[in-house]
Amino acid sequence: MAHYKILIIAASLTLSGCAGMDAQQLMQLGSNMAGKVVAANKPVSEAEEIQIGHGIASNLLGAAPLSTNQRAQSYVNNVGRWVSLHTERPNLPWQFGVLESADLNAFATPGGTIFITKGLLQHLKTESELAGVLAHEMVHVLSKHHLAALQKAANLNIAGDFAGQALNTQNNPLLDKALQAGKEVYARGLDKDDEFEADRKGIVIATRSGYDPFGLPAVLQMLDSANAQDSSLALMFKTHPAPAARLSLLDKIMANNFDGYASPTQTDARFNAAVATLK
């Protein structure tokens, strides 16, 4: 009976154009699905989320390595880890990396690994702006935006298919499939509502952390004033709503609600010192 079910699942997957899988992977998927029917509504465990995120982070580092500037790396980690303490998931293994790339961009991966490119860091003016960018990325982790997107892209029920699997084993076809889908998701971007949510919540998380609430809006103004045709902005602009649209949303929700928070006054020197060392 169980095998009969697997065949039907396998056949329907084939018919619906499940590309890039050989028969063996398909059978593997089928047997996993059959075995996990009960677990279908179980949420993805934190360990699975972190595992997938680490795979995606490793892939992103294959596209651009880390900057070798240790001072900038630990500076960004300090800012990011402090901001992360003001989220609903302060105990995730948050870690941050500056990517050696002249592009302007930032990436979040499931489970709490976050990247900012050297190019974006060099175009920021204050620690509050950096905190705003990192807080935006953290919301993608908190709300599991990428997990949901890659599940959709891979046509995988991560919770059901992955539940109870040892994801750290080599040559795990399900993990491979999730990571392959991850590449598509990072090249294409999230839904724009996910991006707006990250802006909307990101300003609050940065404000909780003692930063100027207008740090993220200031970064968006900088991007809005930049030449949209520039190649260093290509991936960022492809994967995000236009800066002007994001500013309009923040304009609506910020109103006068964030006027009472003073900008930090003791962080400029260390920001300038850390960023100035980037070549």
Next chain:
Amino acid sequence: MKKLMVLLLLSCITLPAWADSIGYTVRNTEIKAKPFSDAATLATLPEKASVTIVQRMGGWVRISSSTGNGWVKMLNLRSSSARTGDSGLQSLFNVGRTGSSGITVATGVRGLSSEDVQNASPNPVEFAKLKNYAVNQNQASQFAQSGKLKSYAVEFVAAQ
């Protein structure tokens, strides 16, 4: 050429926020004497007025304009449609990059395109370095203290 680029990049880093960038108003906008809502109103800019942005402070930017100089709310301004020529930032963006400027990309300057992301192979060696840079909660709290950062209780704002 390389020296010029270095100079331009340095000047980019040391430029005051918003130096000489152009914005336009998205609604009628009061020019205030100081960056506060209850400061004296010096003049009112109409919608789509062009202003030169001099400095940012919190949610306010200091501007100069044909109507007057002073402080306006940052989110009353946009930049994208205001561009008529090369703003300072824009021309700096183009230095050393291929793209609309047609300037040859400087050697060693590395981009990160959607193709790069799609074709990337895992880099476990780089990934392993991440944990060496990570800091724990105590270190982060000390860092915050040294910057005189305080925590605040702030609720998320509902989507509109």
